[in-house]
Amino acid sequence: MKRWKKLSITFLSFILALVLLLPISAFADQAETVVTLGKDLSQEQRNAILNEMNVDANQAQIIDVTNQEEHQYLGKYLDKQTIGSRAISSAKISLNKSQGGISVKTKNITVVTNSMYANAAITAGIKDADLYVTAPFPVSGTAGLTGIIKAFEQATGQKIDDNKKDVASEEIVRTSQLAKEIGDGNKAAQFINRLKEEIAKEQPKTADEYKNIIINISNEFNINLNNQTIDQLISYAQNFASLNIDLDTLTDQLSKLRGDISNVLQSKEAQGLFATIGQWFEDLFSAIGDFFSSK
Template sequence: MRNWNKMLLGLLTAVLIASVPAAAFADAVEGEITVTLGEDLSEEERSNLLEEMDVSEDVEIVTVTNEEEHDYLGEYMDASDIGSRALSSSKITAGEEGEGINVETNNITKVTEGIYANTLVTAGVEDADVYVTAPFDVSGTAALTGIIKAYEAQNDIDIPEEQKKVANEEMVKTSELGERIGMEEATELITRIKEEIGNQPVESEEDLRDLIERIANEMGIELTDEEMDGLVSLFDRMKDLNIDWNQVQDQISHIRDNLDEFLNREDTQSFIASFLDFINELIDSLRSWFGEGSESNQ
């Protein structure tokens, strides 16, 4: 039942991500669009991605290089995993202030929508509707570089380099942890740690380690020594940055509010009930089928 609940929550989250209204950048004009394209896309790939994003060549386009990807990810990933070509691309749309961060992906195999949203909050991005894509299946780890670069261009600001690197480190560590314990669980763990730090900032590394261990235990997650050390190092760097933790909490709150609102809608509950009825009928059919099969083989 616990595994089924996780599967159902994952399904509902995916549906929510596709239905949450467009979000906003704090200083951008509502509806403003910025596109990032990997420098190594072929002309055909570039044209296809622009068509997929439903934008023209006239839109503001920011180019991302493979050198930039290595610069931000080189400390946390092997060069071979980063690759030698910049292909990941994205579309960022500004919307109404206060809607939180909404992410949708296509052809991205390693980084989930939740991980992108969480790391963008760390980087200082607010209220953004983000679409991440590539011409074929890619890990997606390099896309964060372009999204942050586009946010800077759209808002005419410079995000501190250390903050960008911490956001990239968070993305890598969360996705690696997620490969072992599940992406949903890893994302929720990082989110809850951020919420706790926002509520009551920690002063020492020992306090930070205790906080992470407590939250992991509450979630039933057993971290390895290497994973614990990695998270302590990450959040120790993060707490030393000039991060507006009130803003972090606000963005996380919007994401949670959107999920609660979606789950409590009458049509959503009706859908869930119908879906569960369908699953129960399917299970009964399978039970009957397997039962008949086992009797015939005895």
């Protein structure tokens, strides 16, 4: 009897410990979500965007992004009229370490593509997150990165280096300008991605070396760039190089992209390698099939 009582107490203690641990484990698996809303949205627009994001205003972390902050990060690269006088773009970021990498979705963003946001997010040091950028009506989206960065800092409790913020903001602007020049947003993102890879690989020192890399990539993509664009890209490239992001880190983050952006931003070298490996296996299985058929 005493032995049974002892076993019962032990069993109950085990169950109690398990119950106490379950909420902790469940919480650890949940994604930390933070929403940033444009400060100048009306209350009706705020409610509509929260509903669109499927976010409960009483439970989610919600912070505002001001027009002043948009000018702070974009003012070096865009004129005041282009940035505007109202903060409208909103963003949601959910940390997602279980899947890893970055995924991006947008709504009412007319200029900045999903792949542009992903590229700039990697430059800023953002990882393992689902990003969503939206607005109540069509906007360019250049200010959307400000909200993404602010939300990531809030979600992780880690401040992103100001230099990374600055370069990531410049990247969004330069990529969108390049997209306008060549008429293809995804191709522009691919171009910038290749530029970053070559900078990390070659580690150029002089303006001429940066220029040569840009010209070589433009030839690779079969596009012609005007002198102003080349000069702007040289300046951006030098700023990106100052972050000292090594090739392995860059490649690792690009390999973890999820959704359509993984196909857009995957390097041509990687695509070629996977195609070669796939063809090798196809030939191998075909040869094996022919062997047994002949038997």
